[in-house]
Amino acid sequence: MSDDALVLSTTTPIGPFEVGRLAYGCWRFSGSSVADATAKIEAALEIGANLVDTAAIYGFGEEGFGGAEAVLGEVYAANPGLRDKTVLVTKGGIHPPVPYDSRASNLIESCEGSLARLKSDVIDVFLVHRPDLLASYDEVAEALTQLRAAGKIREAGVSNFTHTQIRALQSKLDFALAANQPEFSPLAIAPLDDGTLDIAQELNLAIMAWSPLGGGRLTAVHQPEAGTQEARVLAVLDGIATRDGVGVDHVALAWVLAHPAVSMALIGTQNVDRIKDSAKAYDVTLSRQDWYDVLVAARGVPMP
Structure with missing residues (x-):
């Protein structure tokens, strides 16, 4: 291993929780049987992906x-003890066709609906799914504060918020936001500069x-x-994948995880074998040159 190798840890904190740096996203769970969904969660846990992400x-x-x-929720109900093995994240505030509604009453109602469907007493990390431009930060903060005080959520965060929106919301809270969930990949590099x-x-x-x-575009099957x-x-x-004996998807995951600000990458495959195979991301040995080579390819111009 070279002196400039970017070594990936396999766990990271989020609030008070220790989770795997690969996390499992359940956005395509609707329509799955309980047995199939259970197999996916168990496969995720097998590779240390104990944070489970969903949304209303x-x-x-x-x-x-x-x-x-x-x-x-049915998976949790059918498998006693499984809920305690996962860190549960869900999101609220998207209401088609409005599209967004982060009034305090709506965020509270959304969280309560999620708790009922998830058959859980508490959401570990509750995120505001997208910024509602008509909701004041005072009102959003009021909802998150009430939910936390009532014990319905343990931690709060946001998703798809800009840095100024995050700072504005944080200024209205007397506790720290725990997370932000942005799109980030070698094909979506705006978070590096915005x-x-x-x-x-x-x-x-x-x-x-x-x-x-990149929505499946960074896989070997995409042409x-x-x-x-x-x-x-x-x-x-x-080129890196061939050198390290892994797939291009594993290199893409490693590239995302190599940034010092990135805690975890959300994988969403519905194939149990591919879930387990995702752990090969930890086998990738990126050098600083490798990482910047990917960025130059993404930008299409040399580094300044």
Whole structure:
């Protein structure tokens, strides 16, 4: 291993919890059988992915909210003790076709609905899913404060908030926000420059990167058009993957996790074998040169 190798730890804190740096996202759980969903959660736990992420809006359809949460709740109900093995994250505040509603009463109602569907007494980390531009930060803070004081949530955070929105909300709270969940991957690099990852380090926020594989575009099966950002990035990832005997998806996950602000990457595959295989991300040995080579490919221009 070279002196400049970026060594990945396998666990990280989020609030008072210690979790795996790979986390499992349940946004496609709606419609899964309890048996299938249980197998996915157990596979995630097998690789240390003990943080389970969902949201009220996941599975939204004709029957309304909570399709994915309801399946996860049935998994917990059918497997006593499983809930205590996971750190449970859910999100509220998206209400099609409005689309966002973070009034205090709505966030509280959303959380209570999630608790019922998840068959849980408490949400470990409750996130405001997207910023509602018509809700004051005082009102959002009021909801999170009430939920926390009532013991319905242990920690609070946000998702898809800008650094200024995070700072504004934090200024209204007398407790620290625990997390932010932005999109971040070698194909979605805006958080590197827009302040998202900087404020995370300033405020000790756990960054939960969603879509770290670019919605499946950073996998061996994807064949992008020549000359595109995807093609450039995949070429660099493939070179590293070939060298380390892993897949391009594992290199992409390792690249995300190598940033000092990133706590975890959310994986969302519905295939049990691929869930387990994701742990190969920890086998990738990125050098600083490797990491910057991927960034240059993503930007399409040399580093200044």
